Amino acid sequence: MSILLSSVLNGLSFAALLFLIAGGFTLLYGIMRLLNLAHGALYLWGAYLAAAVISGTGNYLLAVLVAGGVVGIATVIGGVGLFARVQGNELREVLLTIAVSLVLADAALAVWGGHPVGVQAPEFLRGAADFMPVAFPIYRLFLMGLALAVGFGLWYLIERTSVGALLRACVDNRAMLASLGVNVRRLYWFVWMAGGFLAGVAGLLGSIVFGIAPGVDVQILLLALVVVVLGGLGSLSGAALGSLVVGLSYSFATVYAPELLYFIIFGPMLILLVIRPQGLRGANA
Amino acid sequence: MRLSVTSLAAQYGQGAALHDVSLEVAEGEVIGLIGRNGMGKTSTLRAVMRWPEPTVTAGRITVDGTDLTRGAAHRPARIGLGYVPQGRMIFGSLTVEENLSVLTRAFGRATVRAGLTRVWDLFPKLADIRNRRASVLSGGEQQMLAIGRALVGQPRILLLDEPSEGLAPSIVDELTGAIRNLANDGVGILLAEQNLTLAVSLTDRLLVLEQGRVVLARDSSGVDINDPTLRSHLGV
Amino acid sequence: MTTLMPQLTSRWTDQTNQNRRFLAVVITLVIVAVAPMFLQQFHVGLLTRIFFMGLLAMSLNVLVSLTRVLSLGHAGLFGVAAYVVAIGVTRWELPFLTAAAVALVVTGLVSMLFAVMIVRAQGVTFVMITVAQGMLLWGAAERWVSVTNGNNGIRGVRPPEFIQTANDFYWAAFAVVAVSVFALWRLHTSFLGTRLRGTGDSPTRMTSLGYSNAWHRFIAFTIAGLFAGVAGILYVGYFGFVSPTTLHVGNSVQVALAVILGGSALFLGPLLGTAVLLTARTWVVPVTDRWNLIVGALMIVTVLFLPNGLAGAFASAWAKLTRRIPRLAGRRSPDQNAPSAPAEPPGSSQPSGTPERPQH
Numbered sequence: 001m002s003i004l005l006s007s008v009l010n011g012l013s014f015a016a017l018l019f020l021i022a023g024g025f026t027l028l029y030g031i032m033r034l035l036n037l038a039h040g041a042l043y044l045w046g047a048y049l050a051a052a053v054i055s056g057t058g059n060y061l062l063a064v065l066v067a068g069g070v071v072g073i074a075t076v077i078g079g080v081g082l083f084a085r086v087q088g089n090e091l092r093e094v095l096l097t098i099a100v101s102l103v104l105a106d107a108a109l110a111v112w113g114g115h116p117v118g119v120q121a122p123e124f125l126r127g128a129a130d131f132m133p134v135a136f137p138i139y140r141l142f143l144m145g146l147a148l149a150v151g152f153g154l155w156y157l158i159e160r161t162s163v164g165a166l167l168r169a170c171v172d173n174r175a176m177l178a179s180l181g182v183n184v185r186r187l188y189w190f191v192w193m194a195g196g197f198l199a200g201v202a203g204l205l206g207s208i209v210f211g212i213a214p215g216v217d218v219q220i221l222l223l224a225l226v227v228v229v230l231g232g233l234g235s236l237s238g239a240a241l242g243s244l245v246v247g248l249s250y251s252f253a254t255v256y257a258p259e260l261l262y263f264i265i266f267g268p269m270l271i272l273l274v275i276r277p278q279g280l281r282g283a284n285a
Numbered sequence: 286m287r288l289s290v291t292s293l294a295a296q297y298g299q300g301a302a303l304h305d306v307s308l309e310v311a312e313g314e315v316i317g318l319i320g321r322n323g324m325g326k327t328s329t330l331r332a333v334m335r336w337p338e339p340t341v342t343a344g345r346i347t348v349d350g351t352d353l354t355r356g357a358a359h360r361p362a363r364i365g366l367g368y369v370p371q372g373r374m375i376f377g378s379l380t381v382e383e384n385l386s387v388l389t390r391a392f393g394r395a396t397v398r399a400g401l402t403r404v405w406d407l408f409p410k411l412a413d414i415r416n417r418r419a420s421v422l423s424g425g426e427q428q429m430l431a432i433g434r435a436l437v438g439q440p441r442i443l444l445l446d447e448p449s450e451g452l453a454p455s456i457v458d459e460l461t462g463a464i465r466n467l468a469n470d471g472v473g474i475l476l477a478e479q480n481l482t483l484a485v486s487l488t489d490r491l492l493v494l495e496q497g498r499v500v501l502a503r504d505s506s507g508v509d510i511n512d513p514t515l516r517s518h519l520g521v
Numbered sequence: 522m523t524t525l526m527p528q529l530t531s532r533w534t535d536q537t538n539q540n541r542r543f544l545a546v547v548i549t550l551v552i553v554a555v556a557p558m559f560l561q562q563f564h565v566g567l568l569t570r571i572f573f574m575g576l577l578a579m580s581l582n583v584l585v586s587l588t589r590v591l592s593l594g595h596a597g598l599f600g601v602a603a604y605v606v607a608i609g610v611t612r613w614e615l616p617f618l619t620a621a622a623v624a625l626v627v628t629g630l631v632s633m634l635f636a637v638m639i640v641r642a643q644g645v646t647f648v649m650i651t652v653a654q655g656m657l658l659w660g661a662a663e664r665w666v667s668v669t670n671g672n673n674g675i676r677g678v679r680p681p682e683f684i685q686t687a688n689d690f691y692w693a694a695f696a697v698v699a700v701s702v703f704a705l706w707r708l709h710t711s712f713l714g715t716r717l718r719g720t721g722d723s724p725t726r727m728t729s730l731g732y733s734n735a736w737h738r739f740i741a742f743t744i745a746g747l748f749a750g751v752a753g754i755l756y757v758g759y760f761g762f763v764s765p766t767t768l769h770v771g772n773s774v775q776v777a778l779a780v781i782l783g784g785s786a787l788f789l790g791p792l793l794g795t796a797v798l799l800t801a802r803t804w805v806v807p808v809t810d811r812w813n814l815i816v817g818a819l820m821i822v823t824v825l826f827l828p829n830g831l832a833g834a835f836a837s838a839w840a841k842l843t844r845r846i847p848r849l850a851g852r853r854s855p856d857q858n859a860p861s862a863p864a865e866p867p868g869s870s871q872p873s874g875t876p877e878r879p880q881h
Contacts, residue, residue, distance in 0.1 A: 035645045037652075085825050088337070090644045091591050095781065095824050098593075098774050102817030110811060165383045166390065169376040176374045179334040181362030181391040181438050218770065222656050229649055259667070262660020266653050273650050274638045 002133035007251050009131070013140035015247025016147035018227050020205055022239045023150060024198030025224040030234030031167050031191045033090070034083070037097040039199055040221030041104035046071045046203025047212045048112045051119050060122045060204075067204050068197040075196025076189050105217045116213040119204070139208060146205070147243075154236055167191070226269050232279025241280055286349055286365055286441040286473070287311040288333070293344035294497075295332045302328040302339045303497040310473045312441050315464075317488035317505065318477040321519060325497040326477035327371050330444045334361050334368045348442075359391065367440030371447050371477075373431040377420030381411055384419050384430055385437050392438045400437035407463055408433055425456035432463065442473035449480055461487060481510055481519060493518045553695060557688045567803060569691045571796045572698040573755035578779040578791035579705055580748030586785040587714060588741045589721030590639075590647045593773045594655025598635075598746040600768025601658060602628040602753030607675040607763045608668065617681040621754045625747065631658075632746025639742060640735040655770050662765040674764025678757050694755050701751055702792075708744065709788055717741050771813075778820050784830025793831060 025039045036042075050067040054060065078100060086092040120126070121139040128135040158164040169177050170187055178184045202220075203212075210216060227246050231238025246265060253264040272279070288310045295303040303325050310316045318326050328339050333346055335358045346353045348364050362368065376384050385404060389397045405412035408429040414422070419430060428448055435443060445464070449457045464487060468474055478484040484491060485505050493501035495518055508515065557565045581595045602624040609620030635654050642650050662669045669675070684690050708714050719727045720737040727734050757763050766772065775798065783794025798816075805812050827834055 033645075035648065082821065082825070091648070092824050092828070094591070094645060094648050095777070096821060098777075099817045099820035099824065102771075102774070102813050102820065104817075106811055106814035106817065110814070162386070162389060165379055165387045168378045169384075169387050172376040172378055173374050175337050175358070176370060176376075177387075178358035179336060179362055179368050179370075180388055180434065181359050182388065183357065183359050183391070185357065222652075222770075225649060225652065229653070233645075259664050261664055262657055266657040266660065269653055270638055270650065270657065273642070273646070273653075 003255065005131070006134045006136070007255055008248070009134070009136050009140070011248035011251030012244075013136075013143050013247075014251055015243040016140075016143040017206060017209060018223055018247050019147045019240055019243040020143070020150060020198075021202045021220060022224040022227040022243065023154065024195040024202065026228045026231075026234055026236065026239045027154075027198065028191065028195040029228065030236070031171055032188065033234075035090070035094050035097065035233075036195065037094060037221060038101035038104060039224055040217035040219070041101040041108070042071050042075060042196055042199035043203040043206065043220045044108050044212070044217040045074075045104060046200030047119070047207035047216070048108055048117070048203075049200070050204035051117050051207060051212060054119060063204055064201055067200040069200075071200030071203070072193045072195075072197035075199070076192040079192035080185075080189065101217065101221070105214070108217075109214050112212075114214050116211055117207070118211050119207040121208050143205065143209075151236065151240055158236070163190070226265055229279055230269050230272060235279070238279055288366065288442050288473070288475070289345075289347050290329070290333060291345045291347075293329070293332060293341065293346065295328055295339035295341045297328075297339045301497060303332065305498045306344070306494070307499060308475070308492055310442055310475045312473045313468065313471045314490070315468050315474040315476065315488045317484040317491040318475060318494060319479065319481060319484050319491055319519065320494035321479070324494045326494055327446055328497070329494070330368065330370070330446050330475070330477055333444065334358075334366065362438055362440070363391070365439075365441040367435035367438065367443040367472075369428075369431045369435045369443065369445045369448060371450065373424075373427045375419045375422070375427050375430050375434070377418070379419055380416050381419055381422070381430055382415040384434050388434075388437045396439060397437055400439065404433035404436060407436070407466070425452050425459070428452060428456075428460060429463075432460070436467075440472065442475065443467065444475045444477075446477045447479060448476075449478065449483055457483070479519075481515070485510060550699065554692070557691045562687055565687055565691050567799060569687075569694050569759060571792070571799050572694045573752045573759065574776075574779070574799060575792035575795040576698045576701055576755070577749055577752035578776050578783070578795045579702065579789075580745045580752065581776055582780050582785050582791045583705065583708070583717075583741055583745040583748070585780055587709070587717040587721055588738055590643070590738075591777060592651040592742075592745070593648055593770060593777060594635075594651035594653070594658070595745070595749055595776050596770075596772035597655035597658035597768045598628055598632055598749040599753040599756065599772075599776075600662065600763065601631050602750035603757035603763040603767055604662060604669060604675070606754055606757045607678045610678045611675055617679065617758065624754055625750050628750030628753070629743065629747050632743045632750075633739070635746070636739045636742035640738045651773075652770060655768065655773050659765055659768050659770065662768060669765075672765060674762060674766075676762050678761045678763070680758040680761075684758075690759060694759070697751065697755060701748055702789075705748065706788060713740070775816060778816060778823070780830075782819065782823050782827075782830055784827075784832030784834075786829055787832035787836070790830055790832040797831065 021043065024042070025036060028034045028036045028039075046067040049070055050063040053063040053066045057063075082096055082100070083093060086096060121142075125139040125142050128137050129141060130136075156164075158167060166177075166182065166187055169182075170184060174184055206220065223246065227242040228234075228239055229242070230245055231240070231242030245268070249264050249268070250261070253261045257264065290306060290308050293303055293306040294301070306325065306329050308316065308318070308329075318329065320326055332339055332341050333353070335353070335356070337358070341354055344354070348361075348366070351364060353361055353364065376387070379387060382401070385401055386397060388400075392400070405415075410426065411429055411433060414426070419427070422430065432443075432445070432448065448460055448464070452460070461483065464474065464476070468487075474488075476484065476488060478487075485508050488505045491501075491503050491505050491508060492499050493503075493515070501515070501518060503515075553568075556568065560568070577595070577599050581592060584590050584592050584595075605624035605627045606617070606620045609615040609623055610617055613620075615623070635651075638654070639647055639650055663671060665671075680690060680693075684693055708717075716727070716732055717737050717740070719730075719732070720734045720741070724734045727737070753767075756767070779794035779798050780791045781794070782797060783792065784790035787793075798819075801815075802812060805815055823830065829836070
């Protein structure tokens, strides 16, 4: 019973973290149709930067701002500088994001070294809460709350604000929006920034659970990929649903069938892609 | 304000779309661009609006001496050109009002507010359904929205691509009336149209496009719809 | 992925060049065959690796140049073959060649299974599915410890008895790769190859001609997987060792880089790309640990500035040269093959490889 309960709780909190990790990834795809395979590398840099700030100053708010801000700005620069040349050519875009991720991951290895780094949660989020049979880390409860807040915030931004209307119009028909007088390029800067910021902050949030080490970037990218593909590329509610499916199945698989872990995560995604290539919540493309 | 297109050539990928197109539209004028499908009407309008395709390979597009041949895609609209594309291309996931107010950041709050009033005046029908999602509108309503959206930025010259396509005659009459009103207000209009009767009744001057070239130019008042040369160009 | 350059394709089908080309092929084969007698051990090893990794890249190019999709899980199928051989030889104590035959069958079956998943996918979706497939295989290799020995990998895979020295292996690999490359060449020039190309270039026309795009994608993927399997068998024979790294997505990325670096439009482009990469690697690795950074940078440069790869760059440089000095080439100018486009004024023309230049 307690194993079951802790598996469910672990699964939910992991789902929350997955949603936070996949946020920036699904945003870039949703608005710009960019499959950003450098997402994991951006996460990695966010994690290292945040860890450096925390060990230097102990200030978590500053860590969030540095991780999100630096990664966000770097993403804007990289996006505007590199991707303008290949825009509209999906495959070359994807290749470019892979290339960038190779460079970033190796540069991180050069700068921060190959030793695993642990990051602690801030003081007020340490410790455990008691749920009769099991004790559950407070930080994980915090992640669940944060995921709900971020999910709602993104939904509100896209569906209820004027920037959101611009973004939706841009998804509908980018060329039309531009020829009505909207500076779509500047809108894209905003999206690059937001995607990078989310990836960087996810680095901090995730490193408290997973720690940081070389190779984490690939794992994170794959988790984001599975979540987003399961749910439907570019769909916010899809990312939430995908996170739940992957989070829970991951949590149960590690307990009950550790050897088959990857089959249990990737298997459903592959089957789904055959039956329903657009994902659970994706629109018919 | 005067839009001048001089010896324009453009292509999609490696395929040529326009070879030699020259035309002029001034405020208050209504110029018709006619020709069969695939002869370059849409390509001409898209090239003027700096659409991603076709790419301009030669010639010049200017508005009052300002060069528009190169540069960012949002410049033509900011400078005073309005565009109603073929197929309407309204933003289906936005509401009717959002389709218009989405331009707030481009033109400023005051301009857009004035634009909204103007659109609701021109098409009272749209005002009643302003909170409806644009994807569920009828063809005629979508066309009105597309025209309205092009008017929000207070353009001096409006480019219309086959506004009558696929619409019932009564709705076409309504739109024709609206376009005439705009012309009377002093807006210059460049109308790409396949329907010769409609084009003749609306325009001051007609240009016939064939294989990406302007092959014929006539004053509309003198045009006989049954003129054999004209009809052979249009393939009717 | 990139447009086939008309000059290149037409040159390959040009009848007048047939004999000259045949002679060139024979001479090259002879030179490559006797090469180990004059080379150091190190270079023989490098060439051997170029053979089978080049075959892997060429098998990927079946997908890239014909059906116009990019797989980032290709090293997974390569690894399946390597693992089956390793397990067959070390655990079931099969002879190497028998294990190799089993490996080909298994790789073929896995390829077919994966092919079923991709027949409807295009572009980015295709890339993602293949990434997931590759990771699934990687995950199996890493986690399924009882069979694969996990991260420790499997050691001690001996090549067949008749292969004693490094030179022996070189010749064996050369023979297998040469036959495979010839088979791939036949595929590219056959009617099947034309239909596969049709699936990539104009699927709607294929449908209207009564061909099934899904079926042809299935075939292309399976063939690509089988040849990746051949390369994987050589790989495990050469190193005697296989581990999860072999089928990691990073490895698939390097194979993809070899294809685009060499140029997918040219039949041997991927082999060229592999040769450049592996040779560069032998220079770089002793000097610095930053090989991945260099691979990434090289990839950025290739994607941004060499849309048709090194082969494309050579071809256009050659075309420029022959246009300037027509008598040197002694042949018709490549311009005659270009589709009739309107005369472009100087200064406004685009580089021929990038018709999709961005507007924003």
